[in-house]
Amino acid sequence: MKVLHVITNLETGGAEKLLVDFLPLLKQDCQVELALFQGQKTEFYKRLKDKGITIHSFSENRNVYHLKNVFCLAKLARKFDIVHTHNTACQIYGAIASLFSKAKWCTTEHTTTSRHRVWWFAPVEKWMYSRYTHVICISEATQQSMQEVVGKSAPETTVICNGINIKKYHDAFPASDLKKDGKIITMVGRWSYQKDQATIIRAIAKLPKVYKLWLVGYGETEEVLKALARKLCVNDRVLFLGLRNDVPNILKASDVVVQSSHIEGFGLAAVEGMAAGKPIIASDVEGLAQVVKDAGLLFPHEDADTLALEIEGVCMNEVLYSELVEKGYVRAAQYDISTMVEGYTNIYKTIFSK
Template sequence: MKILHVITSLELGGAEKLLLDLIPAQKKQGIDVELLVLDLNGEVFLDEYKKRGIKIYVPEVNNKKSYKNIFQIARIIKEGKYDIIHTHLIHSQIWVSLARYMAKEPIYMTTEHSTHNRRRESSIFKILDKFIYSAYEKIIAISEATARELINWTGVSLKKIEIVSNGVSLRSFMGKARERKGNKIIMVSRFHKSKDHITVLRALAKLPKEYTLTFVGEGETEESVKREALMLNLGDRVQFLGYSNSVAALLKRHDIAIQSSNFEGFGISALEAMASGTPIVATNVEGLANVVDDAGLLFELGNVQDLVDKIKLLEDPSFYFQKSKDGIKNSLKYSIETTAKKYIEIYKGE
């Protein structure tokens, strides 16, 4: 069986991180897997993909918004003689849904990675999305919330949807239940409208000065978050680290992980934190809350005081140790090997 995953870019994001672990895991289970990336501008993962021996194609146009992708994708699919074409994120979903009319042999699937996006704020895009998703024989949702929101938006049949939770490479992140050593908070997340870094900053301003905060990630809202940190006079307590490929080590050097999101399909960063033994405090939004559950602490979206209160609960040594232990136990349900196996079962079922 030969699979081609197609993704919009290799920028910092959950889908990009998922494929970085998923493709090698699928290859280890005997599947021939390759990757097509529409646009390498702004990439942060390319070297990591190459280190893992993943064969990557890039259309000559190297522009996720160009209609020329249709023809170049169709050519790559025909030449590769793939059994399954599996798309991720909107631009790849759009162009592949059109390219399939010129490359009809493979089975086409897509994964829905989020409960919300900006297109769903305008009814104009509903017609477009209905067309896009109708082009795929199977749609894989990363959570029940993701599936439900997609059905509500497009009316796609439930029979067409499979739910497969994301996974992580537990061996890379797995830690031991640990005691608290300090007051270092970390949030690993791209700077994007789907994330809520501002609430984390405002919570830090209310916490004792011994608390520090590290943001790991890059993105479009980074400058506005930096301005907020300056206005709150937090310059000496906040570090903007940028992109890092050493997240596992960073998590283990911090005491508390935060995942603050306006909406979230799943929450890979929260899962990585739990696997490392770093207690997680996350926004109580669908998708993310389902992953964290009772293994971490949940706070109300945008509620600064609620976040402060949840962080302070972890000042109790026994409670902190228990949450570290709970997180590790919860993470074991989400191994990348299990995720890869479930995807392969779906491929073979088609």
């Protein structure tokens, strides 16, 4: 069984990181390769190549919506039994390419919002999903969001939550190159509007100087966030770490992990924090709340005042801290990547047999 996964590129992002961890394990059960609309040699790209994954790049940096991507995908798909798309551009162009391919097509829905909120896109989206044999949703929230738009014409769907290598995070040693001075609050995620690092920066500004913030990632809001830190006079307490290959070690060196996102389809970074044995405080938004509820603390979306109180409350209360660590690890164990691999493999076998 030959399976081709398709995504726009391998820049930093939840779906991209998922493929880096997931595809090498998936190839134990089937022949799996990856197609990219943009094939920049990012760190994720190099990691997949090192793990033996064949990567087909349609261009170096051509616009992901360039029509040439449709023809490249349609031609490549003829060599595979199943084609699995991720992210909007690939989902739309995959639907078009499926008209010229005998392969079985499936897709993963990673988000609860974005295009689902654009009313005029609904007819396009309904047609797009009709071209897929199966849709995998990363949470019940993403499934509900999709079905609200597609309605009764929705294809067969299955919820398979994202997963991580629990042992990798649990057994990690604290990062040795970072000076731990005070209480370390960490947030991992692309620096973007969606992730809303601005709220955690505002919360840090409301806390005593002993509280420091580590931001792991990179993205388009970097300069805006740095300007905000300077404006609030906390630039000496906010460390922008950039892209790191040692996220488990950074989490181990932290005291509390925060996810202050505007939007999350699932909340993989929250699971990583719980697996590393750290209390999680997250914004109460769809997808993320389902992962954290009853295993961590939730605060009202964009409420920096409440977030600051929650952070200080956890750090000052040893009993609460230990309780959240214990509950968080139990919750994280539910999302081991082996369960995800098994779920995807079973769907592929079902699709292939039809």
